[in-house]
Amino acid sequence: xxxxxxxxxxxxxxxxxxxxxxxxxxxxxxxxxxxxxxxxxxxxxxxxxxxxxxxxxxxxxxxxxxxxxxxxxxxxxxxxxxxxxxxxxxxxxxxxxxxxxxxxxxxxxxxxxxxxxxxxxxxxxxxxxxxxxxxxxxxxxxxxxxxxxxxxxxxxxxxxxxxxxxxxxxxxxxxxxxxxxxxxxxxxxxxxxxxxxxxxxxxxxxxxx
Amino acid sequence: xxxxxxxxxxxxxxxxxxxxxxxxxxxxxxxxxxxxxxxxxxxxxxxxxxxxxxxxxxxxxxxxxxxxxxxxxxxxxxxxxxxxxxxxxxxxxxxxxxxxxxxxxxxxxxxxxxxxxxxxxxxxxxxxxxxxxxxxxxxxxxxxxxxxxxxxxxxxxxxxxxxxxxxxxxxxxxxxxxxxxxxxxxxxxxxxxxxxxxxxxxxxxxxxxxxxxxxxxxxxxxxxxxxxxxxxxxxxxxxxxxxxxxxxxxxxxxxxxxxxxxxxxxxxxxxxxxxxxxxxxxxxxxxxxxxxxxxxxxxxxxxxxxxxxxxxxxxxxxxxxxxxxxxxxxxxxxxxxxxxxxxxxxxxxxxxxxxxxxxxxxxxxxxxxxxxxxxxxxxxxxxxxxxxxxxxxxxxxxxxxxxxxxxxxxxxxxxxxxxxxxxxxxxxxxxxxxxxxxxxxxxxxxxxxxxxxxxxxxxxxxxxxxxxxxxxxxxxxxxxxxxxxxxxxxxxxxxxxxxxxxxxxxxxxxxxxxxxxxxxxxxxxxxxxxxxxxxxxxxxxxxxxxxxxxxxxx
Numbered sequence: 001x002x003x004x005x006x007x008x009x010x011x012x013x014x015x016x017x018x019x020x021x022x023x024x025x026x027x028x029x030x031x032x033x034x035x036x037x038x039x040x041x042x043x044x045x046x047x048x049x050x051x052x053x054x055x056x057x058x059x060x061x062x063x064x065x066x067x068x069x070x071x072x073x074x075x076x077x078x079x080x081x082x083x084x085x086x087x088x089x090x091x092x093x094x095x096x097x098x099x100x101x102x103x104x105x106x107x108x109x110x111x112x113x114x115x116x117x118x119x120x121x122x123x124x125x126x127x128x129x130x131x132x133x134x135x136x137x138x139x140x141x142x143x144x145x146x147x148x149x150x151x152x153x154x155x156x157x158x159x160x161x162x163x164x165x166x167x168x169x170x171x172x173x174x175x176x177x178x179x180x181x182x183x184x185x186x187x188x189x190x191x192x193x194x195x196x197x198x199x200x201x202x203x204x205x206x207x208x209x
Numbered sequence: 210x211x212x213x214x215x216x217x218x219x220x221x222x223x224x225x226x227x228x229x230x231x232x233x234x235x236x237x238x239x240x241x242x243x244x245x246x247x248x249x250x251x252x253x254x255x256x257x258x259x260x261x262x263x264x265x266x267x268x269x270x271x272x273x274x275x276x277x278x279x280x281x282x283x284x285x286x287x288x289x290x291x292x293x294x295x296x297x298x299x300x301x302x303x304x305x306x307x308x309x310x311x312x313x314x315x316x317x318x319x320x321x322x323x324x325x326x327x328x329x330x331x332x333x334x335x336x337x338x339x340x341x342x343x344x345x346x347x348x349x350x351x352x353x354x355x356x357x358x359x360x361x362x363x364x365x366x367x368x369x370x371x372x373x374x375x376x377x378x379x380x381x382x383x384x385x386x387x388x389x390x391x392x393x394x395x396x397x398x399x400x401x402x403x404x405x406x407x408x409x410x411x412x413x414x415x416x417x418x419x420x421x422x423x424x425x426x427x428x429x430x431x432x433x434x435x436x437x438x439x440x441x442x443x444x445x446x447x448x449x450x451x452x453x454x455x456x457x458x459x460x461x462x463x464x465x466x467x468x469x470x471x472x473x474x475x476x477x478x479x480x481x482x483x484x485x486x487x488x489x490x491x492x493x494x495x496x497x498x499x500x501x502x503x504x505x506x507x508x509x510x511x512x513x514x515x516x517x518x519x520x521x522x523x524x525x526x527x528x529x530x531x532x533x534x535x536x537x538x539x540x541x542x543x544x545x546x547x548x549x550x551x552x553x554x555x556x557x558x559x560x561x562x563x564x565x566x567x568x569x570x571x572x573x574x575x576x577x578x579x580x581x582x583x584x585x586x587x588x589x590x591x592x593x594x595x596x597x598x599x600x601x602x603x604x605x606x607x608x609x610x611x612x613x614x615x616x617x618x619x620x621x622x623x624x625x626x627x628x629x630x631x632x633x634x635x636x637x638x639x640x641x642x643x644x645x646x647x648x649x650x651x652x653x654x655x656x657x658x659x660x661x662x663x664x665x666x667x668x669x670x671x672x673x674x675x676x677x678x679x680x681x682x683x684x685x686x687x688x689x690x691x692x693x694x695x696x697x698x699x700x701x702x703x704x705x706x707x708x709x710x711x712x713x714x715x716x717x718x719x720x721x722x723x724x725x726x727x728x729x730x731x732x733x734x735x736x737x738x739x740x741x742x743x744x745x746x747x748x749x750x751x752x753x754x755x756x757x758x759x760x761x762x763x
Contacts (some may be wrong), residue, residue: 004376006710009273012270013273014277016270016278017278017281018277019277019376020277020278021284021374022257022260023260024259024260024343027252027383028339028345028381030254030384031346031386032338034338035392036338036427038425039399040393040427043395044406044704045395046399047396047399050400050401050402051399051404051406052408053425053453055405057232061415066408066411066413070415071413071421072452075421076452078419079416081417086705096421097421097422097555098329098410098421098423098424099329100327100329101445101447102504102561103527103528103558104500104528105556105558106528106558106560107558107559107565107677107679108516108518108519108561108657108662109517109518109760110653110657114521117518117522118521133677135493136523137522138526140521140523141522142523143531144450144530144555144559145450145451145452145530148452148531148532150530150532153251166566169361178664185215187459189218190219190458190461190462191219191221191458191533192531192532192533194365194531196352198416198590200414201417
């Protein structure tokens with residue numbers, strides 16, 4: 001067997017690259033067009049609401065009509081005013097900006113992060129009239145996506161008194177709303193117990209006098 | 210935060226599914242790559258492609274086909290990224306600049322999926338589907354093809370360096386293995402809330418009176434293959450932490466399973482194809498041990514939450530989603546770095562110091578815990594060869610693996626393979642911290658800054674793709690440096706592995722004798738684990754000490 005010369009190797013490589021391009025184009029039609037469009041077709045047929053973004057209306061109902069939606073049930077929104085349950089701190093843009101999803105990317109020893117955590121803790125404790133040590137971790141840390149829709153049941157409970165006062169409702173009624181919107185772990189073991197802030201606030205708005 | 214039994218139960222679900230799929234999927238893949246028959250749709254495809262799927266290629270021709278295909282892939286993806294604004298379904302995204310387009314093209318073709326762009330800002334639907342998702346399939350199929358070629362080399366005797374047909378391996382891996390699994394997974398993800406539509410983004414007035422953009426796109430079809438092919442490139446910037454990519458704890462568990470399922474089934478494929486299933490069990494045991502080590506240490510770090518910021522907050526929840534919590538975030542982090550995937554469901558930069566250090570260490574193992582699709586298996590077989598070589602030196606016998614002698618040329622190829630990744634990581638890191646343009650990207654001074662750069666080079670040089678995302682890596686300097694690292698670390702080892710496959714295929718298989726070291730016993734499993742950890746340890750201890758170790762101790 002003789003070793004191929006460099007010239008013939010270059011020629012062989014050029015021929016293989018041309019073949020590679022033909023193969024790639026055929027695979028692109030199959031995997032890049034047929035596959036995603038087939039998934040879209042089946043997904044839209046079976047799970048239309050989810051496939052379109054789990055959109056909700058102001059009344060809390062499901063919709064696939066983008067013009068009637070107030071947001072996605074899965075994506076958190078910014079709730080600053082005292083009458084709302086607040087979500088977690090968000091590093092996405094100015095807060096819950098879906099065009100800038102992401103976390104703070106501050107390291108575990110970052111002095112800047114420690115300062116932010118201390119400030120958030122003090123602010124929550126002051127607004128809700130609780131001891132700083134009672135403020136749970138999710139209330140003082142920014143999520144990974146900046147769009148986290150959930151808070152912990154502990155953080156929701158902590159806000160009940162203030163939300164009830166601001167909306168002229170009884171503490172018991174608001175606490176009942178929180179309980180109704182608290183989800184356990186999936187299958188009892190997966191993930192964390194959580195309260196969906198958008199759904200909770202939508203329910204609050206329909207209840208509040 | 211969570212009770213120990215919850216941590217273990219979540220892990221148990223993943224392990225159970227992997228255990229249930231190992232034998233059927235592994236055996237099925239062996240049949241796919243061994244069958245002499247083509248599906249009708251494949252035959253039609255080969256006619257359009259005008260390639261011969263039946264030629265039994267020598268290793269060098271196999272390599273040329275692979276390189277030719279990859280070159281075409283880089284060029285087409287580069288063109289799509291540059292020109293997307295001129296094509297349909299661009300949803301208003303401008304074309305990428307040359308450095309970003311180069312980095313992205315190389316990144317997706319090498320199965321790395323490092324992203325120096327933000328999905329919701331820079332990639333239109335057509336680029337996502339016809340460019341990025343296609344590479345998610347085929348770069349994974351290329352990795353599997355190389356692993357299968359090496360397995361064939363070991364299984365064959367006196368075969369004149371012939372290791373199979375690249376085109377047929379590529380098409381079968383894509384069409385018969387990845388496509389059906391991805392389709393089913395995508396539909397399941399949609400049921401869980403992952404979006405799948407072709408809408409452009411539109412404004413919405415929020416409940417509290419602000420505005421937000423409603424997102425759109427073919428996300429589920431991409432999410433499924435991005436995990437399954439151990440690619441990792443997110444449709445959105447927040448990747449698998451984004452509620453529209455990974456909405457619930459159960460979709461999160463499904464995504465963890467997807468990233469592990471093929472790498473953990475390939476040892477079975479290996480065992481079946483070499484006609485000795487015990488060999489497959491041994492490889493599985495090594496991969497499983499390394500993954501278990503990574504999961505255990507990362508989980509411990511994130512659940513315990515040591516360090517200033519986690520202590521101030523009461524738990525390591527910065528950069529984590531509430532629905533996942535520390536345990537499921539740690540499981541994802543260990544699995545995504547162990548498989549060279551690079552998808553993230555938490556921001557790794559904000560992991561605890563020991564947790565972040567573990568993700569770097571797990572990548573440094575070199576894609577074998579259990580590694581990327583295909584690259585995990587061939588990487589591990591290379592380490593097995595080193596282990597038999599070391600054992601052979603100890604007892605003074607010619608080392609052999611599965612009846613193939615490990616001679617001077619074989620061990621030369623293996624040694625070069627082992628050197629490529631560490632050289633890229635260490636030289637690249639040194640370069641980046643030595644040059645002002647490199648230091649400019651660092652977002653936090655001190656040891657954490659070194660960890661940022663080390664993470665980036667380790668990620669690129671292991672075709673992982675995850676990041677300590679505080680690093681400003683969208684500069685031309687990092688685009689080019691990391692692009693070169695990804696390219697070299699993907700294709701040089703592939704060339705060496707195919708060369709090795711060719712040499713094995715040419716050799717006559719010698720029957721085992723009393724002096725042969727059995728490569729399926731626990732002793733050998735332990736030896737391979739030790740070789741892996743020691744090789745990594747000796748290479749990287751100095752730089753790890755200056756970054757994550759100092760951070761953990763301070």
